[in-house]
Amino acid sequence: MDNFLNIYSSQLEKRKRSLVFGDFNIDLLKKDKYITDYVVEVKESGYEILNKINPDYCTRETSKTKTIIDHISTNINNHTFSLSIIESSLSDHKHLYLEVGKEAPRRNSKINYTAIDYDTLYNNVLKTIDKIENDYSSLENCIILNINNTQKDLNVLNEWLLHNLLTINTSKTSFMILSAKNKVIPDFPPLTINDVPIKRSSREKYLGLYIDDKLTWTPHIDHVRGKLTSLIGALHILSFGK
Numbered sequence: 450m451d452n453f454l455n456i457y458s459s460q461l462e463k464r465k466r467s468l469v470f471g472d473f474n475i476d477l478l479k480k481d482k483y484i485t486d487y488v489v490e491v492k493e494s495g496y497e498i499l500n501k502i503n504p505d506y507c508t509r510e511t512s513k514t515k516t517i518i519d520h521i522s523t524n525i526n527n528h529t530f531s532l533s534i535i536e537s538s539l540s541d542h543k544h545l546y547l548e549v550g551k552e553a554p555r556r557n558s559k560i561n562y563t564a565i566d567y568d569t570l571y572n573n574v575l576k577t578i579d580k581i582e583n584d585y586s587s588l589e590n591c592i593i594l595n596i597n598n599t600q601k602d603l604n605v606l607n608e609w610l611l612h613n614l615l616t617i618n619t620s621k622t623s624f625m626i627l628s629a630k631n632k633v634i635p636d637f638p639p640l641t642i643n644d645v646p647i648k649r650s651s652r653e654k655y656l657g658l659y660i661d662d663k664l665t666w667t668p669h670i671d672h673v674r675g676k677l678t679s680l681i682g683a684l685h686i687l688s689f690g691k
Contacts, residue, residue, distance in 0.1 A: 450483045450486070450487075451486075454486060454487060454490045457490070458490045458491075458493070458494045461491070461494040461495070461496055461524070462494050462495070464524065465524075466524065466525050467496075467523065467524055467525070468521065468522075468523045468525070468547070468549075469496070469520075469521065469522045469523065470519075470520075470521050470545070471519070471520060472518060472519050472542070473487075473518060473519070473520050474518050475487050475518060475520070476516040476517060476518050477498070477500060477502050477517040477518075477520070478502065478504060478507070478515065478516060478517050491522055494524075495524045496522040496523060496524045497522060497523060497524070498520060498521070498522045499521045499522060499523060499530050499532050499547070500517055500519075500520055500521060500532065501532070502517065506534055507534075507543070508534065508542060508543050508545065509541055509542050509543065510541070510543070511541060519542060519543075519545060521545060521547060525549075528549055528550055528551070529549075529550030530547060530548070530549055530550070531547070531548040531550070532545065532546070532547050532548075533545075533546040533547075533548075534546075599640060600638075600640055600641070603640060603641070603642055606642075607642050607643050611643075616643075617642055617643075619642055619643070619645040619646075619647060622642065622647050623647060623648045623649065623650040623653065624640060624647055624648075624649055624650065625649070625650050625651065625653055625660075625662050626649070626662055627662055627663075627664060628662060628663065629663070630663050630665070650662075652668050659671075659672050
C-alpha cells in the first residue's frame with residue numbers, strides 16, 4: 450500500500466488540471482490506517498475526492514455489503530461538479546456520471562486614468578528630495594553612533610574566543626568603513642582586540658575582488674590593468690624579441 454501511495458501521489462503532482470477516475474479497490478467507507486493514508490495523500494497532492502462518503506452513495510453494492518471503491522478526484526479549482534450514481538444491471542459496480550460546470554468568465558476591470566499636473570508633480574519631487582537628504586543625515590548619524598559602540602561587540606567576541614581557546618591574528622585583521630563618495634566619515638578612537646589596535650583600511654582584497662571604502666571599481670580596475678600591462682609586455686617580447 451505504501452509503495453502504491455508513493456507512486457500514485459507522484460503521478461498526481463505531475464498533472465496540472467486533471468480529473469482522475471478509477472476502480473481503486475479502496476473502500477472509502479472503511480476507517481483504518483490505509484484508508485486514512487490514502488485520503489491524506491490525495492489531499493496533500495492538491496486533489497479533492499468528489500465522492501460523497503456515505504453508504505447511500507456507494508459505488509458497489511451486493512446483498513451483504515456496500516462499498517465506495519470507485520473514486521473521482523480532481524485538482525481543478527473554480528468549477529462546480531455534480532456527481533450522480535446510476536444503478537446498472539450490467540455489473541455489480543454502479544455507473545458514475547459527472548458534470549463539470551463552466552467557469553464564469555472574468556471581466557476585465559476598467560482602469561481610470563487622469564491627466565498629470567506636472568507643476569504639482571515637480572513640487573512633490575522637490576519635497577521628496579529634501580526629505581530623503583534629511584533621512585540620509587539621520588542614517589549617517591545612526592551609523593556613526595553604532596561605530597562608536599562597535600568596540601563593545603569586539604570585547605564580547607574576544608571573551609568568547611578566549612573562553613574557547615581561540616585567538617585572532619590581529620596583524621592580519623583590519624576593518625573598513627563604507628561611505629558615499631561625497632561623504633566623509635569623521636575619525637573615531639581605534640578599535641582593539643585584546644588591547645591590540647586594529648588598523649583601518651581603505652582598500653582590501655576580498656574573494657579576488659579589490660574593493661575600497663567608497664565602493665568604486667577603481668582599485669580593481671588598476672589591479673587588472675597592471676596585470677594586463679605585464680602580460681602584454683611579455684607577449685611583445687615573445688613576438689618581437691628584445
